Amino acid sequence: MSVRKTILVLAMSLIGSSVILAADDKQKAAAVSEQDGKYVDAEGNPTFKIQDDGTVDWYTFSGYRRYHSDCHVCHGPDGVGSSYAPALANSMKNMDYATFLSIVAEGRKNVGGGKENVMPAFGENKNVYCYLDDIYVYLRARAVGDAPRGRPPKKADKPQAAKDHEKSCMGS
Template identity: 35%
Template sequence: MHRPLLRCLSLLGLTLGVAAPLVARAGDGGMSLGETKARASNCFACHAIDHKLVGPAYDAVADRYRGKGGATVAMLVKKIKEGGAGNWGDIAMTAHPELSDADITEMVHWILSLHGQPSEAKANQPAATQGESHTYKTPDGKPVTTDFAVFTGPDQKQVTDAVFHGYEQYNSYCFRCHGGDAIGGEYAPDLRKSLEGGMTWQQFLSTAMAGRQAKGMPSWAGFFEEKDIRAIYDYIKARQLDLVPPGRPPSAQD
C-alpha cells in the first residue's frame, strides 16, 4: 500500500476515534452506559428525565450546563460524589461515595447529552391523564373533585388499583409514625390535615423522598419509587376528602 494512502487512512481512523460520541453505549440494549449506570444506582429515586421530583429533571440540568466544557463535567462529578445543596434548592443531594469517578463521569455525559433531545418518557406518557379531573360524592352528598381516579366506576364501590396500592404501602410503613388509616400517630402528624392545609403533591413527594432528618423522618429515596409515593398520596387525599373510610377499602383484590 502506498505510504500517502496509508497515512490518510491512519489520520482518518484517528479523526473518527476523536469524534466518537462521549456517550458510550452499553452493549446491544440501546441504552447508553451512563443511563445504565444511573438506573443501576438510586439516582432515579430523586430525579426523572423530564420532570422535577426531589431534585431537578435531568433535561433541565442538561439545558443549564450545555456547552460548558470539561470543567463543568468535573464540577458535576464532584457534586454527585460529595452531595450538598444550593444550586437547585435547599434540599441537599445525598452523597454517593460508593460510585467511582469513572462511573459518575459516564452518568454526567449521558445527562448532558439530553439537551435538545426528545424524551422517551414524554413520548410514552398518555396524554389523556394530563389535566384529568374526577368528581365524586362524599357520604353526606357533598361533591368533591380530584385530579386522579379514586374509584373504578361511578358507583364508587371499588377503589382503583393505585389507591389500594397506596393503602397497602401506607399501612405497611407510614402507619408506624403517622398512625393507621392516616389518622395521625404518636410520633408524626395527621397527613390528612397536612393535605387539607395546602401541602401539594410536589411538596409531599419531596418530603417523602428527602425526609426530615431534624424531626427523625427518614428519607424513602431508594426504597419507594415515585409511583409508590403517588399512590400513598392519592390514598391519603381520598381519606382526607372522606371518600375512603378507615380500614381496608373494597377493591378488585377482594
C-alpha cells in the same frame, strides 16, 4: 441520574410551574380522565376514584397497602396520626403533589422543644418510591375524598400498566 434525584427534579419543576400552593379539596381532586386504570385531576396530578358502591381504583387500594407497611408505624393507621408524627389525613388537605414527593424522598427533621421527630428519607427505598403515586392517591382520598377508615371493601383489578411499572421499578 438516581431515582431520588429524578423525583426531586420532578418535584422542583412542578413547584416552579405552580404560582400558589392552594389547599386541596374534593373539587380539585376530582378525576377528569383515566388511562389504564390510573386517574388524574384537571391539573394532571394523580388522583383517586371511588365508585358509588365503594369500589376504589387499583392505585388507591395499593396505596392503602403500602401506607400500612411503610408509614403507619409513625403516622398511625389510616393516616390519623400519632404522638410522634402528624395525621396525614389532615396534612394532605394543605399539601400539593410536588411537596409530598419531595418530603417523602428527602425526609424531614423537626428539632424543637427538646424533642426530635424524624421523618426518614425514602428516596432510596423501592418499596416506597415505586409506589409513591399509589400512597399519594390513597392519602388524598383519605384527606379530601371521604375515603372511610380501614381496608377498602372493593377494588378495581390490577391494571397491566401497574404490573409493568412494578416489574421495571422493583427489578431495576
